[in-house]
Amino acid sequence: MTKVAALILSYGTTDFLKPCIKQYKWCDKILVLNYLFPQSEPMHDNTPEICMGEGVECITGGGFNQEDVLNNGMGLLRDYTLAFIVDNDEFILRADQEKLISEWKRDRYAKAFIPIIDYYKSLYEKYEQRTHHPVVLGEPNATRFYNVRCSIGGGKYFEDIYLHHLGFLFSPKKMEWKKKKQDKTNNGGFDKCISRPTMKCEPPEELVKLLGEA
Numbered sequence: 071m072t073k074v075a076a077l078i079l080s081y082g083t084t085d086f087l088k089p090c091i092k093q094y095k096w097c098d099k100i101l102v103l104n105y106l107f108p109q110s111e112p113m114h115d116n117t118p119e120i121c122m123g124e125g126v127e128c129i130t131g132g133g134f135n136q137e138d139v140l141n142n143g144m145g146l147l148r149d150y151t152l153a154f155i156v157d158n159d160e161f162i163l164r165a166d167q168e169k170l171i172s173e174w175k176r177d178r179y180a181k182a183f184i185p186i187i188d189y190y191k192s193l194y195e196k197y198e199q200r201t202h203h204p205v206v207l208g209e210p211n212a213t214r215f216y217n218v219r220c221s222i223g224g225g226k227y228f229e230d231i232y233l234h235h236l237g238f239l240f241s242p243k244k245m246e247w248k249k250k251k252q253d254k255t256n257n258g259g260f261d262k263c264i265s266r267p268t269m270k271c272e273p274p275e276e277l278v279k280l281l282g283e284a
Contacts, residue, residue: 071151072151072152072171072175073098073099073149073150073151073152074097074098074150074151074152074153074154074171075097075098075099075100075101075147075150075152075153075154075210076094076097076099076100076101076153076154076156077101077103077140077143077144077147077153077154077155077156078090078091078094078100078101078102078103078156078157078158079102079103079105079136079139079140079156079157079158080102080103080104080117080120080157080158081104081105081106081107081110081115081117082106082110082113082114082115082117082244082247083158083159083237083240083244083247083248084115084116084117084120084158085159085236085239085240085244086158086159086161086236086281087102087117087120087121087158088120088123088124089161089280089281089283090156090158090159090160090161091120091121091124091126092124092280092283093161093162093164093167093280094154096164097154098150099127099147099150100126100127101126101127101129101143101146101147102117102121102126102127102128102129102158103128103129103131103139103140103142103143104117104118104121104128104129104130104131105130105131105132105134105136105139106131106132107132107134107135107136107139107251108132108133108134108135109135109251109254109255110247110250110251111247111250111251113244113247117130117158118130129146135218136215136218136219136255137215137216137217137218137219137220140155140215140219141214141215144208144210144211144213144214145210147210148210148211149210150210151209152171152174152207152208152209152210153207153208153209153210153213154167154206154207155205155206155207155208155213156206156233157237159235159236159237159239159240160206160233160234160235160236160237161233161234161235161236161277161280162184162206162231162232162233162234163232163234163274163276163277164276166231166232169231170182170184170206170207170228170231171207173226173228174207177226179225179226180208180209180212180213180223180224180225181205181207181208181209181212181213181221181223181224181225181226182205182206182207182208182225182226182228183203183204183205183206183225183226183227183228184203184204184206184227184228184231184232184233185199185200185201185202185203185228185229185232185233186199186200186202186203186204186232186233186235187199187232187233187234187235187271188200188235188237188238188263188266189234189235189236189238189239189271189273190238190239190268191239191268192239193236193271193273193277193278193281194270194271194272194273195268195269195270195271196268196269196271197238197263197264197266197267197268198266198267198268198269200263200266203227204219204233205219205221205225206233208221208225218255218256234273234274234277238263238264248260249261
């Protein structure tokens with residue numbers, strides 16, 4: 071039997087945490103890791119309250135780098151077949167979630183990598199596509215991370231399934247908080263991301279509805 075879990079990282083920027091949780095309510099388990107990373111400054115955080123309201127497990131802590139938190143989280147999910155791995159501002163459409171799992175059943179892989187759609191100002195505008203493909207699904211016993219969210223070993227790359235990223239839609243105050251952290255961990259990657267050209271787009275109806283119901 072395939073048992074599927076979802077591992078969600080959440081601290082501070084919780085605007086989209088509730089719908090992020092809701093997209094995985096079909097899973098066998100949802101685990102939210104509520105950690106303040108050493109590279110970040112403390113800020114108001116209501117992750118535990120949101121998790122309590124949604125009836126999902128939340129573990130709170132601090133002092134560990136992101137890769138360590140992810141590795142510890144995957145260890146806690148070692149009894150599950152597969153685990154989605156996302157931040158609290160990332161979404162994968164339900165049909166795409168099912169496709170990732172069905173592809174694993176058909177041709178087993180350790181991890182799934184997919185491209186990102188970065189939204190800009192609203193769901194109706196996005197940045198130019200970047201080449202980065204983060205890990206979004208993995209076998210807990212075969213998935214290990216280093217240097218933030220880089221993974222050890224290979225996996226399967228998908229080009230027709232997208233990670234919908236809302237991390238550039240936060241308030242200026244929260245964006246500045248994110249930037250300070252990423253300047254320490256991503257070698258200037260934040261500035262490169264927000265310097266890309268933008269274009270109008272039509273977001274998936276499922277995503278619009280999910281956010282509207284939050």
